[in-house]
Amino acid sequence: MYFSRIIFSVCLALTTCSVAAIELTDSLHSLVLDAKQVLTIDNTADFTPTAVSDVETERLGPNSIAVYAPENAGFYSLVLSNNKTSKRLLVIVKKPFNANNKQLNSYQIGLYPAPYKGYTQYSAPNGFIEVFEKDLSRQLTPHVQVKNVICKQVSGFPKYLYVNNDGLMMLEDLLSFIQNEGIKVSKFAFISGYRTPHYNRSIGNGKHSRHQYGDAFDLYIDEDGDGRMDDLNGDGKLTIADVDVLYKVFEKFQKHSRYNGGIGRYKPASHHGGFVHIDNRGFTARW
Numbered sequence: 001m002y003f004s005r006i007i008f009s010v011c012l013a014l015t016t017c018s019v020a021a022i023e024l025t026d027s028l029h030s031l032v033l034d035a036k037q038v039l040t041i042d043n044t045a046d047f048t049p050t051a052v053s054d055v056e057t058e059r060l061g062p063n064s065i066a067v068y069a070p071e072n073a074g075f076y077s078l079v080l081s082n083n084k085t086s087k088r089l090l091v092i093v094k095k096p097f098n099a100n101n102k103q104l105n106s107y108q109i110g111l112y113p114a115p116y117k118g119y120t121q122y123s124a125p126n127g128f129i130e131v132f133e134k135d136l137s138r139q140l141t142p143h144v145q146v147k148n149v150i151c152k153q154v155s156g157f158p159k160y161l162y163v164n165n166d167g168l169m170m171l172e173d174l175l176s177f178i179q180n181e182g183i184k185v186s187k188f189a190f191i192s193g194y195r196t197p198h199y200n201r202s203i204g205n206g207k208h209s210r211h212q213y214g215d216a217f218d219l220y221i222d223e224d225g226d227g228r229m230d231d232l233n234g235d236g237k238l239t240i241a242d243v244d245v246l247y248k249v250f251e252k253f254q255k256h257s258r259y260n261g262g263i264g265r266y267k268p269a270s271h272h273g274g275f276v277h278i279d280n281r282g283f284t285a286r287w
Contacts, residue, residue, distance in 0.1 A: 021064075022165060024080070027172035029141040030090040031078070032165050033069040034127055040064045047080040047087070054078075055091050069093050073130045075138065090140065094127030095160070102198070104128060107160050108153065110198030116208040121282050125214065128160035141172050143186075149193030149217070153202070161194050167215030170259050170280050177253045183232065183245075184223055191218035191275045210262060216279035218266070221246065228273030240267040243274035250278050251286075260284060 021040040022028065024047065033039055044065045049057040055076045056068040070076060073095035080087045097104055099112055112124035129146075136147040140163070150161045171188065178185055195203075195211040210216035220229040228238055232245040247265045254260060262285035264277040 024087070025169070027141075027169045027176070028089065028165075029139075029172065030092055030165070030168055031067065032092045032094065032129065032163065032168075033067075035069060035071050035073065035093055035096060037069040039067045039069070041067060041080075044080065046082040048082070050079040050081050050086065052077065052079050067091065073127075075135070090138075092129055092140075094125075094162075095130045096127045097125060097160075099124035099126070104160050105158060107155055107158065108198040109160065109196050110201065112197050112212065113207045119282070122208060122213060125162045128162050131159045131161050132157050141168055143175055143188065144168065144171055148188075148190045151194050151196050151199050152192070153196060153199040160196075162212075162214045163194055164214035166259070166280050167217070170215065170257075170278075171217065173257060173259070174250070174253055174278065177257070178221075178246075178249055181249050181252070183221065183249065184230075185221045186223065188217075188219045189222035189227075191220065191272060193217050210279040210281050213281075215261070215281070216277065218275050218277050219246075220273060220275040222273075228268070229275065238268060238273065240265070240274060243267060243276060246276045250276055254278075254284075262286070 020037065021042055024041050024043045031039060040060060042064050045063045049065065055070060055078050058066040060066050067078060069091065070093055073093050076091040076093065078089040078091050095104065102108065102110055115122035131146055131150060138146045140146060146161065149163055150159060175185065175188065192211060194214065195209065197212055200209050200212055221232065222228065223230055229242050231238060232242040235241065243265045247263060250263045254263065259280045260283060261279040261281040262277065264287040266275050268274040
């Protein structure tokens with residue numbers, strides 16, 4: 001590890017290596033990494049990793065810390081602190097996956113299609129988050145648990161999930177934005193998060209559904225806990241008009257944030273209430 005750190009530091013100095021980086025922000029709570037990946041966390045000038053962290057780190061300069069992902073898939077902890085506060089990050093190491101395979105430990109993944117129009121953001125994942133039953137209640141962010149975003153296909157454990165860092169950060173930023181818009185919401189209710197290609201085909205969805213790529217979510221607001229979208233427009237009815245309220249706020253969010261993707265509205269049906277889809281595909285889509 002020490003030798004690899006030396007090489008990594010030299011690469012940074014010569015700017016000849018491509019190094020993944022992410023900025024430490026209020027919405028960053030988890031780091032989804034490949035096994036043995038090196039990630040730099042920027043904006044860490046006054047933060048120091050604490051002894052309770054169980055991943056290796058290295059200070060690279062005045063504003064950056066390198067995080068060295070463990071070799072084994074699983075959930076790890078990284079705690080950064082300064083003289084005012086501490087920030088706990090969940091480090092999630094994915095289990096490697098060959099996209100030519102249809103299964104991972106007997107769990108049906110299915111085959112990913114060729115990238116939509118050649119876009120790299122539609123490439124098949126090279127690994128998945130391994131989930132055991134005890135992990136379902138694990139917090140990926142303060143407002144999102146594993147069970148909220150895992151695929152709904154029926155299987156035993158372990159199950160496998162794909163969600164990316166920007167997808168999780170988008171959910172936290174979106175929640176804060178909606179609260180600031182004056183809508184009463186403590187957390188999102190989820191219709192759907194990740195879907196394997198196997199499950200996606202079984203429900204008749206399009207082969208390039210963004211739900212297969214870790215940054216797409218079908219959401220509604222359910223503060224009264226009845227399993228349906230709340231009466232957001234205050235007319236005493238639960239209709240598509242409530243969906244429209246949330247849809248317009250989602251659009252406003254994307255216009256004022258770094259996220260860009262699809263937003264779609266879905267009216268109430270017999271088996272579910274109304275909801276709004278949002279993703280971070282990298283180009284605008286509306287329906």
